[in-house]
Amino acid sequence: xxxxxxxxxxxxxxxxxxxxxxxxxxxxxxxxxxxxxxxxxxxxxxxxxxxxxxxxxxxxxxxxxxxxxxxxxxxxxxxxxxxxxxxxxxxxxxxxxxxxxxxxxxxxxxx
Amino acid sequence: xxxxxxxxxxxxxxxxxxxxxxxxxxxxxxxxxxxxxxxxxxxxxxxxxxxxxxxxxxxxxxxxxxxxxxxxxxxxxxxxxxxxxxxxxxxxxxxxxxxxxxxxxxxxxxxxxxx
Numbered sequence: 001x002x003x004x005x006x007x008x009x010x011x012x013x014x015x016x017x018x019x020x021x022x023x024x025x026x027x028x029x030x031x032x033x034x035x036x037x038x039x040x041x042x043x044x045x046x047x048x049x050x051x052x053x054x055x056x057x058x059x060x061x062x063x064x065x066x067x068x069x070x071x072x073x074x075x076x077x078x079x080x081x082x083x084x085x086x087x088x089x090x091x092x093x094x095x096x097x098x099x100x101x102x103x104x105x106x107x108x109x110x111x
Numbered sequence: 112x113x114x115x116x117x118x119x120x121x122x123x124x125x126x127x128x129x130x131x132x133x134x135x136x137x138x139x140x141x142x143x144x145x146x147x148x149x150x151x152x153x154x155x156x157x158x159x160x161x162x163x164x165x166x167x168x169x170x171x172x173x174x175x176x177x178x179x180x181x182x183x184x185x186x187x188x189x190x191x192x193x194x195x196x197x198x199x200x201x202x203x204x205x206x207x208x209x210x211x212x213x214x215x216x217x218x219x220x221x222x223x224x225x226x
Contacts (some may be wrong), residue, residue, distance in 0.1 A: 033213030043115075043217035044154065045200050051211055089154065096167045097142060097159040097209045104153070 008087065010106040019077040021105045023090035028071060030100075032093035035064060035075045037086045037103070044089060049076070077107075085109045113137045115218035117203050123195050123224045132188045132221045134203030144188045144204040145178065147171070154202065160186065161209060178207060190223075198225045 013019045025033065031052040036044035050057045050064045050073075057064050063076040073090050087106050091099040116135045124130045136143050145157040158168045160178050177189045186205075190197055200222050204215040 034214050036217075041219070043117075043219045046214045046216055068215050091154075093211050097144065097161075097206075098154070098156045098167055098169070099144075099146075099215060101154040 008033075008104050008106050010108060012108045012110060013080050015082060015109055015111050016079055018107075019075075019084070019107060021077075021107065023073040023086050023102050023105075025071050025073055025076075025090065025092045025102070026100065027092065027094045028068070030092040030094050033064070033066060033073050034091045034093075034099065035062075035073075036039045036089045036091060036101075038089060039086045044091075044101075047088075049052045080107075080109050082109045082111055115203055115205055115216055117201075117218035117221050118193075119221060120219070121222045121224070123226060126195055126225050127192050129188050130193055130223065132190075132201050132203075132223070134188075134218060135184050136185045136186055136205030137207075137216060138184070139199065140205035140207050140216075142166075142206045142209045143178075143180070144206075144216075145188045146202045146204065147199040148202065148220075149199040157188075159209070166209070193223075193225045195225050198223055 013076045035051045037048040038044045048059045048064050055066050061078045072080045089104045090102045118133045143160045148154045156169050158172045164182045175191045177186050200220040202217050202220045204217045206215045207213040
């Protein structure tokens with residue numbers, strides 16, 4: 001049969017605005033979460049990570065928030081730039097070394 | 112900044128043929144992984160490798176798949192008899208430590224097309 005591709009949600013923001021990308025993860029036992037950025041023709045690029053004993057972590061222009069109660073993760077990008085345009089994935093480490101990826105969100109930055 | 116490198120960037124193979132995808136992980140990393148991404152779908156875990164043996168594998172990683180670290184720098188994925196449904200992007204990743212201790216860093220992938 002014919003496989004149906006994922007219809008990724010798209011977030012469009014104006015250059016200079018803040019972006020918030022959301023992710024719902026699946027397993028309450030997951031203890032480690034990573035946000036990746038994927039540009040066209042490239043592999044997932046590490047942005048920031050957070051462990052389950054934290055609820056917030058900040059990097060350069062990025063902040064990750066973790067809400068374990070509702071199994072929700074968000075990535076905030078401050079002062080979004082055209083170079084931030086990409087697909088963003090959250091990934092959870094459920095056990096061992098395996099990462100489980102979310103479906104992804106397309107971020108489009110308008111100049 | 113050190114990076115994971117993968118070759119070739121694109122591989123076209125006839126169905127039933129064997130294919131080997133190659134990766135050079137980051138030099139001081141100890142854990143190695145393969146993932147795949149079928150067009151339009153999620154990135155899926157295939158296998159993890161540590162201390163010269165498979166530490167974990169998914170249901171996708173059946174007897175047609177094998178991994179090897181033939182020397183101190185390369186990490187390979189072999190598909191023995193390729194099928195049409197093996198067409199995908201294959202990503203290699205490596206990490207300094209396993210589990211929740213260190214992030215996995217990915218290469219830019221090999222696009223495998225099975226005809």
